[in-house]
Amino acid sequence: MAKKTRVRTREGASQHSASGENPRRPCPCGSGKRYKACHGAGDDVIVLRPFEGLAAESDLVAMREFLPSATAPLPLRQPLDVPVTIVTVLPGASAALVRPDGSIMLGMQVQTRSGDLSTDLGKALRWAQSAEPGSALPVVGPGIGDGDPVRLQDVLEPGATLDLTLHPDFSWWVVPSEDGTEPAADVTAAIERANAVILPTEAVLADGVRSAYWVDTGTKAHLRWVRPEPEEKLLAALARLQARGELALTEEARFAGVFRAHGLLVPVWDLDRELHPKEWADPVAAFAARLDAALAEDAPLSDAERRARDALAGKQITLR
Structure with a gap:
C-alpha cells in the first residue's frame, strides 16, 4: 500500500495519497526536491505556513x-x-x-x-x-x-x-x-569562518514598517520585506500599485520581484548601495502608506491590474 503524505494549509490539514500525485513534481514543502525524494517518501506532515497565527x-x-x-x-x-x-x-x-x-x-x-x-x-x-x-x-x-x-x-x-x-x-x-x-x-576558527560569509544586514525602521531589512550582497543592495497578509490579498494590492506606476520605492529603487517563504510573500527591491540603510526609512514608510491604502480597496481588479497580478505571480519563487 502506498504511503500517504498530509499537507496542512491555512484552512487545516488535508490528506492525499502519494499514488495519486506525480512523484516527479516539486515537493509542496518547497525544498526544491522531487516529491518522491522528499516528503513523498514517508508519512510526514507538510505545514506550508508553520508560524501562522503568531504575531511574530x-x-x-x-x-x-x-x-x-x-x-x-x-x-x-x-x-x-x-x-x-x-x-x-x-x-x-x-x-x-x-x-x-x-x-x-x-x-x-x-x-x-x-x-x-x-x-x-x-x-x-x-x-x-x-x-x-x-x-x-x-x-x-x-x-x-x-x-x-x-x-x-x-x-x-x-x-x-x-x-x-x-x-x-x-x-x-x-x-x-x-x-x-x-x-x-x-x-575561534568556526566563528571566523561564519563571520566571513555574513552579508551586512540592517532593519529599516519607520512608522508602519516591520520585518523590512536592507541587505548588501556585495554587488547589489536590496530591501527584503516579509509581509503578513494572505498571498492573494497582497498580490492584488501590489498589482494595483504596479498598474499605477507606484510599486517602486523611489525612481531609482525599482521593484525586483517577490519570493514565497513558509506561506508568506517577501517583496524585494533593488537599492542604491551608496545610500545608508537609514536613508530608506522615509521611502519605505511612504510605500507602506500606499500599500495599506491598496490593501483596503475591495473593488474588482481592472484589466490592467489583473495583468499586473498575473505578471507578479508568474515571477514568484518559493524558498525551501
Whole structure:
C-alpha cells in the first residue's frame, strides 16, 4: 500500500495519497526536491505556513530565511527558570544548545527539518529543558522531544512579537570567560569562518514598517520585506500599485520581484548601495502608506491590474 503524505494549509490539514500525485513534481514543502525524494517518501506532515497565527510570524520567517546573525528572547507563556533565546543559526547549524549556565538557545537555520518547523522548535525546546548544561542538539530526529505534539503556537505568549537584535558577527556564540580565558582554537576558527560569509544586514525602521531589512550582497543592495497578509490579498494590492506606476520605492529603487517563504510573500527591491540603510526609512514608510491604502480597496481588479497580478505571480519563487 502506498504511503500517504498530509499537507496542512491555512484552512487545516488535508490528506492525499502519494499514488495519486506525480512523484516527479516539486515537493509542496518547497525544498526544491522531487516529491518522491522528499516528503513523498514517508508519512510526514507538510505545514506550508508553520508560524501562522503568531504575531511574530514575519520575524520568524526572516530569521529562518535570510537574516544572517540575529537573536531574540523567546516570550513564553510560562517562563522557564532560565532564559530562552531564539537565534538565526547556532554552531554547526544545531537545533538547540544549552549553555554552561543552563540558558537555552534554539536555532532557526538547521541542518535538517521535518515538514513542520514549528513542531521542530517545540521538540527542541522540550529536549533543552532536560538536557545537561553544555549539551547541543545537532538535529531534531526520532526520539527527540517525544510526547504530545508541541508547537511554537502552544508555548509563545499570545500576541507577542520578537525583540530582534541584529549582530554584525557571531561573537555571541561564545560566553566571555570570567577569568579571561580565550576560546579554544577550533571555536575561534568556526566563528571566523561564519563571520566571513555574513552579508551586512540592517532593519529599516519607520512608522508602519516591520520585518523590512536592507541587505548588501556585495554587488547589489536590496530591501527584503516579509509581509503578513494572505498571498492573494497582497498580490492584488501590489498589482494595483504596479498598474499605477507606484510599486517602486523611489525612481531609482525599482521593484525586483517577490519570493514565497513558509506561506508568506517577501517583496524585494533593488537599492542604491551608496545610500545608508537609514536613508530608506522615509521611502519605505511612504510605500507602506500606499500599500495599506491598496490593501483596503475591495473593488474588482481592472484589466490592467489583473495583468499586473498575473505578471507578479508568474515571477514568484518559493524558498525551501
